[in-house]
Amino acid sequence: MPKNRKRILVTGGAGFLGSHLCDRLVGQGHDVLCVDNYFTGRKENILHLMNRPNFEVMRHDITFPLYVEVDEIYNLACPASPVHYQFDPVQTTKVSVLGSINMLGLAKRVGARILQASTSEIYGDPSVHPQTEDYCGNVNPLGPRACYDEGKRCAETLFFDYSRRHNVQIRVIRIFNTYGPRLHDSDGRVVSNFIVQALRGEDITIYGDGSQTRAFCYVDDLIDGMVAMMGADEDVPGPINIGNPHEISVLTLASRIIALTGARSRLVRKPLPQNDPTQRCPDISRARQLLNWEPRVSLDEGLRRTIAYFADRMAQPASAGISDSVG
Ligand code: NAD
Ligand code: UDP
Numbered sequence: 001m002p003k004n005r006k007r008i009l010v011t012g013g014a015g016f017l018g019s020h021l022c023d024r025l026v027g028q029g030h031d032v033l034c035v036d037n038y039f040t041g042r043k044e045n046i047l048h049l050m051n052r053p054n055f056e057v058m059r060h061d062i063t064f065p066l067y068v069e070v071d072e073i074y075n076l077a078c079p080a081s082p083v084h085y086q087f088d089p090v091q092t093t094k095v096s097v098l099g100s101i102n103m104l105g106l107a108k109r110v111g112a113r114i115l116q117a118s119t120s121e122i123y124g125d126p127s128v129h130p131q132t133e134d135y136c137g138n139v140n141p142l143g144p145r146a147c148y149d150e151g152k153r154c155a156e157t158l159f160f161d162y163s164r165r166h167n168v169q170i171r172v173i174r175i176f177n178t179y180g181p182r183l184h185d186s187d188g189r190v191v192s193n194f195i196v197q198a199l200r201g202e203d204i205t206i207y208g209d210g211s212q213t214r215a216f217c218y219v220d221d222l223i224d225g226m227v228a229m230m231g232a233d234e235d236v237p238g239p240i241n242i243g244n245p246h247e248i249s250v251l252t253l254a255s256r257i258i259a260l261t262g263a264r265s266r267l268v269r270k271p272l273p274q275n276d277p278t279q280r281c282p283d284i285s286r287a288r289q290l291l292n293w294e295p296r297v298s299l300d301e302g303l304r305r306t307i308a309y310f311a312d313r314m315a316q317p318a319s320a321g322i323s324d325s326v327g
Contacts, residue, residue, distance in 0.1 A: 007072075078148075
């Protein structure tokens with residue numbers, strides 16, 4: 001048991017990133033309360049933690065108030081894939097805005113430090129490249145991605161206002177595209193889509209001409225950065241970019257996944273979704289300097305681990321393996 005054992009709330013703890021964060025915090029001996037409404041999260045992501053005495057789960061929607069006693073809050077609850085967050089756009093804005101107000105109010109009442117999982121999407125389709133934290137972004141407030149982008153931008157505003165007005169200890173990280181085991185297999189994100197398509201021998205769907213870029217961070221690296229940020233000195237509220245600055249095109253990603261799976265899939269073109277950013281890559285100087293953090297897992301290594309996860313799921317009986325529905 002760690003000397004500084006804390007009671008930690010993880011909202012969105014049954015999701016992709018949240019479940020890895022719960023693993024880390026439970027492993028460190030903290031008392032972890034996972035709160036999730038299972039919109040995109042899955043019980044199977046946290047099943048292995050259920051018999052741990054320092055892990056507890058509560059089904060709850062954070063757009064409603066929550067009364068618990070904790071020392072730290074990681075606020076991750078929010079669907080992250082474009083397909084999922086556009087499914088119910090009003091609920092997406094609500095979870096970022098009302099959810100943040102509720103979690104900040106909780107932090108204020110109990111004196112907890114609170115970390116917000118913000119996103120590179122707050123930069124929109126960026127005209128500054130790579131993106132530094134002082135770039136204010138280029139977001140279309142009317143487009144189909146706005147429910148997520150503007151919700152997350154408003155959440156950042158709320159965090160800084162609660163810090164200035166109510167002295168709440170805040171931490172804000174801007175997460176860039178992250179991938180790894182427990183990505184939802186039907187959430188439409190590019191890494192899970194391509195791996196599932198390759199393993200099934202299906203066509204790989206390239207949106208647009210595939211020249212748009214992203215920079216992909218392996219989940220273990222991301223969790224290192226998130227936990228380092230929560231533990232950082234009081235004068236580091238952020239925002240801080242957490243991501244892997246190794247930028248590649250979507251076409252290059254497809255070719256790496258084909259090579260690593262040995263798939264014979266063909267590449268097929270599909271229309272580029274509206275407001276799809278043309279380039280995205282983090283400048284992580286601030287994280288390097290203030291958190292002494294940088295990613296360690298190479299793209300090929302991270303993809304190998306993720307492919308192994310999906311291959312294993314596909315080998316399981318249908319009821320336990322790949323699913324096609326949300327929630
Ligand atoms: P995810 O969809 O796997 O997880 C989100 C979790 O939040 C799910 O378990 C879902 O059921 C839960 N949730 C949604 N609405 C809720 C509500 N109202 N009340 C309680 N729980 C709710 O997504 P993820 O990839 O794990 O993302 C986690 C967080 O990190 C999100 O806030 C996302 O915006 C942020 N983020 C992720 C990435 C990435 O590449 N994965 C990039 C940028 C930001
Ligand atoms: N993408 C693609 N084929 C797919 C899924 C996504 O070409 O089957 C593209 C998508 O248009 C975007 C990039 O991959 O340019 C990353 O998409 P994702 O949804 O993973 O994340 P985001 O757009 O939020 O960065």
